[in-house]
Amino acid sequence: xxxxxxxxxxxxxxxxxxxxACKTTRKKPEELKQxxxxxxxPPVVEPPPAETVKPVEDFVKTDPEPxxxxxxxxxxxxxxxxxxKGYIRDAYxxxxxxxxxxxxxxxxxxxxxxLKGRDGTTYNVLIEGHCDERGTEQYNLALGDxxxxxxxxxxxxxxxxxxxxxxxxxxxERPFDEGHHDGAWAKNRVAHLVLVR
Amino acid sequence: MIAKLFxxxxxxxPGYAVPRLPGCPVARSAGATPPGNRVTGIPGNLVLLxxxxxxxxxxxxxxxxEMDPSRATQVIxxxxxxxxxxxxxxxxxxxxxxxxxxxxxxxxPLTRDIAYSGIFAIAHLPPSVPVTSDLLKRTNAQYHLKLxxxxxxxxxxxxxxxxxxxxxxQLGKRYRSPVAALARTxxxxxxxxxKTLNGRPGVFLSQIAYAxxxxxxxxxxxxxWDGANQRRITFHNALSILPSWSPDNERMVYTSFARGTSDxxxxxxxxxxRKRVSSGLSLNTSATFSPISNDIAFVGSVRGNPDIYLIxxxxxxxxxxTTSTSIESTPEWSPNGRQIAFTSGRSGTPQIYVMDAEGTNxxxxxxxxxxxxxxxxxxxxxxxxxxxxxxxxxxxxxxxLITGESRIVAGEGSNEQPTWSPDGQWIAFQSNRGGRWQxxxxxxxxxxxxxxxxxxxxxxxxxxxxPE
Numbered sequence: 001x002x003x004x005x006x007x008x009x010x011x012x013x014x015x016x017x018x019x020x021a022c023k024t025t026r027k028k029p030e031e032l033k034q035x036x037x038x039x040x041x042p043p044v045v046e047p048p049p050a051e052t053v054k055p056v057e058d059f060v061k062t063d064p065e066p067x068x069x070x071x072x073x074x075x076x077x078x079x080x081x082x083x084x085k086g087y088i089r090d091a092y093x094x095x096x097x098x099x100x101x102x103x104x105x106x107x108x109x110x111x112x113x114x115l116k117g118r119d120g121t122t123y124n125v126l127i128e129g130h131c132d133e134r135g136t137e138q139y140n141l142a143l144g145d146x147x148x149x150x151x152x153x154x155x156x157x158x159x160x161x162x163x164x165x166x167x168x169x170x171x172x173e174r175p176f177d178e179g180h181h182d183g184a185w186a187k188n189r190v191a192h193l194v195l196v197r
Numbered sequence: 198m199i200a201k202l203f204x205x206x207x208x209x210x211p212g213y214a215v216p217r218l219p220g221c222p223v224a225r226s227a228g229a230t231p232p233g234n235r236v237t238g239i240p241g242n243l244v245l246l247x248x249x250x251x252x253x254x255x256x257x258x259x260x261x262x263e264m265d266p267s268r269a270t271q272v273i274x275x276x277x278x279x280x281x282x283x284x285x286x287x288x289x290x291x292x293x294x295x296x297x298x299x300x301x302x303x304x305x306p307l308t309r310d311i312a313y314s315g316i317f318a319i320a321h322l323p324p325s326v327p328v329t330s331d332l333l334k335r336t337n338a339q340y341h342l343k344l345x346x347x348x349x350x351x352x353x354x355x356x357x358x359x360x361x362x363x364x365x366x367q368l369g370k371r372y373r374s375p376v377a378a379l380a381r382t383x384x385x386x387x388x389x390x391x392k393t394l395n396g397r398p399g400v401f402l403s404q405i406a407y408a409x410x411x412x413x414x415x416x417x418x419x420x421x422w423d424g425a426n427q428r429r430i431t432f433h434n435a436l437s438i439l440p441s442w443s444p445d446n447e448r449m450v451y452t453s454f455a456r457g458t459s460d461x462x463x464x465x466x467x468x469x470x471r472k473r474v475s476s477g478l479s480l481n482t483s484a485t486f487s488p489i490s491n492d493i494a495f496v497g498s499v500r501g502n503p504d505i506y507l508i509x510x511x512x513x514x515x516x517x518x519t520t521s522t523s524i525e526s527t528p529e530w531s532p533n534g535r536q537i538a539f540t541s542g543r544s545g546t547p548q549i550y551v552m553d554a555e556g557t558n559x560x561x562x563x564x565x566x567x568x569x570x571x572x573x574x575x576x577x578x579x580x581x582x583x584x585x586x587x588x589x590x591x592x593x594x595x596x597x598l599i600t601g602e603s604r605i606v607a608g609e610g611s612n613e614q615p616t617w618s619p620d621g622q623w624i625a626f627q628s629n630r631g632g633r634w635q636x637x638x639x640x641x642x643x644x645x646x647x648x649x650x651x652x653x654x655x656x657x658x659x660x661x662x663x664p665e
Contacts, residue, residue, distance in 0.1 A: 136570035146501045173436055
């Protein structure tokens with residue numbers, strides 16, 4: 001750990017040292033700006049002539065907590081990442097119900113915190129209401145609407161700006177799990193949060 | 198009896214060959230395989246099997262009709278031999294009559310219509326034996342439908358004579374149509390037969406709207422009453438569901454997620470004139486035209502509270518009919534337009550209620566089971582059919598509004614979203630009994646079950662409101 005911190009310092013110092021030198025060579029400005037903007041990601045410069053010969057890439061990977069995370073620009077990928085990392089969590093419901101139990105509230109609290117945080121605040125959120133296949137299609141469309149709005153209202157009470165939230169109900173039209181068993185049904189009774197621009 | 202000879206021209210609408218051109222019944226090759234016409238046994242029915250179209254040539258359209266003995270007494274026995282294909286003598290139309298086209302395009306749908314009319318039994322004629330008057334006598338047929346088909350100026354001419362046992366002609370009709378419209382000719386003729394012998398036409402020209410995912414997305418499709426002529430109406434390339442006919446059979450209203458949210462759209466049955474009906478509310482599902490005005494009843498939602506609303510078909514005059522804090526869904530008009538059935542969760546589970554069209558006088562009509570939805574009034578207004586959960590599966594329940602009695606029809610699998618034929622004799626519905634959602638048709642008593650769709654998954658049938 002400490003070694004890598006030292007390495008990082010060396011890197012940044014090298015970069016700073018290099019910058020004026022680059023300017024004098026009058027290279028393209030965007031090439032110069034790039035390292036400065038993506039700090040503290042390693043700039044694309046020669047590694048310092050230190051005794052360690054580890055490549056820059058490995059060095060980055062050893063750093064467990066980057067100061068600022070770069071999230072994917074592609075929205076599909078972004079939504080996958082925020083769900084996998086647990087920044088955004090969906091609210092699950094009991095059968096034929098649209099009320100939030102403790103787990104669902106905890107999930108939405110996590111989501112609200114992230115949405116209000118530095119990374120989340122630039123996004124809007126679409127809440128999709130879903131139902132399992134055991135009901136009827138038309139009633140489930142209405143039930144999905146209620147689930148989505150229950151989740152929406154909770155996010156608003158937690159301080160997420162209501163203007164950032166839209167809802168849509170898919171009823172049982174778009175199940176996450178096509179199976180016909182308890183496990184699949186539980187996954188399909190959900191208010192699913194989708195980040196949108 | 199004097200022969201009544203009419204000449205019916207089916208017109209020369211441009212583009213008959215184009216599958217979704219409108220209104221024009223189209224050749225079955227139009228991307229739509231005709232259904233297998235499977236007939237499944239209904240337990241409990243003693244069955245009289247009529248082997249129809251038994252000649253090997255008709256293997257593809259073999260139909261077996263199950264008949265309730267209690268109905269069989271009223272059945273009229275009719276002989277319908279394959280048409281005489283008259284060779285053309287006119288020098289202007291040298292093309293010979295194509296027997297396959299006549300069989301698949303005309304004779305198969307005609308015999309299906311007659312077999313399922315409920316008033317006819319088709320007399321069995323041995324294959325490969327010339328149809329003589331002596332043979333007809335021996336089949337005990339009360340009527341003989343004599344058909345001649347020939348070509349004239351690239352059109353088919355179908356001449357039909359209904360001859361009674363005394364040899365008198367009861368009905369004479371001549372139809373003219375391009376090959377693509379032969380099925381329509383068959384349905385017109387079958388309707389005439391019923392009108393002549395039963396006083397009113399059949400529903401052979403009625404249409405069933407439904408949602409199908411066979412294109413990769415759920416879109417709105419249409420088919421003839423016998424499952425033939427399946428054609429796509431919408432091209433949103435987005436989830437589009439729940440079609441419902443206008444009372445004049447010209448338009449459908451449905452819900453599409455084309456804009457990312459669910460909106461109501463109206464489309465002409467030929468696929469044109471699509472417009473969005475903007476309510477300003479969420480959901481916009483289960484939309485249905487009033488039978489007597491240009492109102493549309495639908496489910497709208499404000500902040501997660503779905504209620505029944507009315508709106509004009511031009512998007513004006515939004516009115517809220519229910520104000521309960523529970524979930525309200527699935528409105529459906531009574532045939533006289535004075536009442537609306539709907540589903541409400543106000544009792545704790547989804548149940549069927551009926552209210553006056555102004556939103557007053559609400560009363561509950563379903564008490565069996567813990568999940569009921571999809572209520573539809575029979576055309577005479579006496580019955581309501583709806584989806585009802587029985588022992589964990591959904592079944593079609595038919596409830597008599599006068600006596601309050603109800604009975605279950607349908608069978609294996611889950612059976613949902615019933616819709617009545619315009620004459621009230623039939624119910625179409627969706628079932629997953631075969632593993633995937635498909636649309637089936639049965640008599641209102643559960644008999645004569647027929648699977649109408651088989652490509653992709655198909656659901657949410659809505660039968661056109663007028664017989665023609």
